[in-house]
Amino acid sequence: MLNNEYIEKLNDRLPKQLKGFEYLFLDVIVKGEYNKDLEKYKVKKAPLVYNWNNLPLENYTLNAIRSIAEKNIIFNNAKRLKNLSENKLNLALLIKSSPYCIIDIDSASINLKRIKLIQEYASPEVTDLLKKFLEALSDTFTVSSGNNGFHHYFYAPDLKSRINSSKTKCLKVNNLLTEEQLKEYNNNVDEKYKLTYNQSLDIDFLSDSSYIIIPPSSFRFYDMKKNKWIQNYYEVYKDNGVKNLDEDLIVKLLDLREEKEAKNKNSKFISSLVTINQLNSSSIFSKLRDINPTEISNELYIEVVAKDEELKAIVDWIKLRYPNQDSIYKKQVINYYHRLRYLIERDYFDQNGYAYLAYRMIDDYNAMNHYAQKKKGFYAYNYFSNVFKCLKSSQYDKADRSNFEYAFVLLELAKSTRPEILWEIIQRELSPKTKIYDRKYYLQLINKIENTEIKIDSRYPMADLFQFYLDAYKIDYRYYFERSANSSAFIFLALIDRAIKIGRIDSNFWEIKYESLTNIGLMAHVDAKTVKESLEKLASEGFIILNENRNFKNRKNNKDLLESKIFSITINHQQKYKLKNINTITPHAFIELQHITGIGKTGSLIYSFLLDKKPRTLQEIYELFPTIKNPYNNIKPKVNFLYDIGLLEYFEEDKTYISSTSKLFSKLVYAKEIEFKNKIKRVQTINYRNVVNQGCVDSLIGIKKSRKSSLKHEVEKKFKDPKPKPLDTNLFRANKARKRRNSYLNS
Incomplete structure (x- = not known):
């Protein structure tokens, strides 16, 4: 069915100007939203083929439809399979398979009118260029996009070889009018046609890096305001031949820069490629x-x-x-x-042990981001700071690089992130053009920060919040909370970190609204049962002001998140806290260890403490946990277990321990296998006792087998062995979020 005959039927649907090329496929029903200012519907249209621009060009269409068929067979999407088999899916031209360039004009009723009005106020030379531009648009093959826009097709293989990437909003006002001409223009036109000097008209130049939706596609979407379905059609507007493009005219008028060298624009994608190459080579x-x-x-x-x-x-x-x-x-x-x-x-x-710790840290917080972003009405939790985002943005070159990089490293070290783990994060996530990507410069910066007292510039609008965050790591939580110091500290720090990420300069950034117990637990890596108790303790000691949000409506799309109560929380920054000269909190560097019986939170913290490359004796390890009574029975077994699975190294001469980073992945798998076997033994033992205690012996009187073998048979029949936990165990729904994300990416 999905063969060359299918391609021939597909070509029969198309206008003659668009036949014989390679195509993408899109859904029939999409989401649409009307924009009053632009006088058009903003329709979300995405290809059904993942990573569409990186597939080989040969037999592109045939491979695309087979890929769509395989994916939807697996996920049993009957409607999409029916549209595919009946050749009813919407189509888009893969521009690099054709000799065409396309000029896409959105909100044509406004933008074309603006061009005509500009001719009255521009210089004679610009007026002549605009006149020729409008004539060229009117002569060539044109498609109406169904949302008050037009696609104008031009034959330009030579220009495509020099400008192979698309340019959005490339007709700039300051190339057409001087400031005096613009002022005169704005004084004489209607409000909706007025322009600013740095504004660009909504005109795009589409080349090889893009696709363009073509007739006879039509998108069906629901208008929430009118409460009805709307059909958005793509139709041939002018059935002319595809004209040659006047290259001199286009280059002079539009802001098109020829490609000098293939630049690595997406630093995150580059970093992922580097990681994949490293994975493959090892x-x-x-x-x-x-x-x-x-x-x-x-x-x-x-x-x-x-x-x-x-x-x-x-x-x-x-x-x-x-x-x-x-x-x-x-x-x-x-x-x-x-x-x-x-x-x-x-x-x-x-x-690469530190690379694994960095990978797990980023992956955990990405799962939390994914989880939070799926819940409408709530702020998404972003782990990395705004400084981190700036290091990946296109504005990085225009900023003071040293200040941004210094601030990023400073904040991460203040949160007790190990320098080795931070180095792996930089190698994985940041662009090679950043200065801290250089190992020597990074080590110099680390040394400079460690030998200097960390202070935040008071001129920064949120300086108080940032400084409070740094000071919060030095609060003596054991003085206030004793045995629950760690969980209370992690929650308090997570709330401040949350306030930094969502805070706005023009608002009260000390107040956090609409936070659920589940979301707080995810942020702080604290069990859900402990979150509410710790919040109440923080409130009783004056760290926060806690108000339950009783008027919050339980919408259907928020049902999962609202299984727990919703709170509005105000951080009390005016209280004077008891501080120490050193950081009192060390975050879990290897979060998965918390979920392994025999290690738990205490064992995870032991591993994190000993990552600082300072060997410690058993007595010194005991001193790290002053509130734990009888450390010989509570801490030593965890140290022994960590040593048995290879996560701690022991030096016989000094009788000291240090954390090991070699073969972390395999050791974690081994630890989980041990945990699973021990859990089976524990469950079988407990279930055997329950059978005896519940009087199940009476039901075995009629069985002629021995009492011992009969009980064992009854236990095996009544109780099942537990299922093994996956390797990527995470807190609550973050694990499910990661699975959803991974299944989507892998598909």
């Missing part, structure tokens, strides 16, 4: 990355596949099932690539 399993499981040779099978039992079983099943490519087969292929990715990551992170 693992033997990277040899399978570009190979289909059915095409694995016998040599690779023996050399690579046979080294992992699970991967071997998947490959054997796929080869046995091939060529019967049903939905079960496709799921196994997906499992093959997931397992391969897991093995490559394992080998890489086993060689």
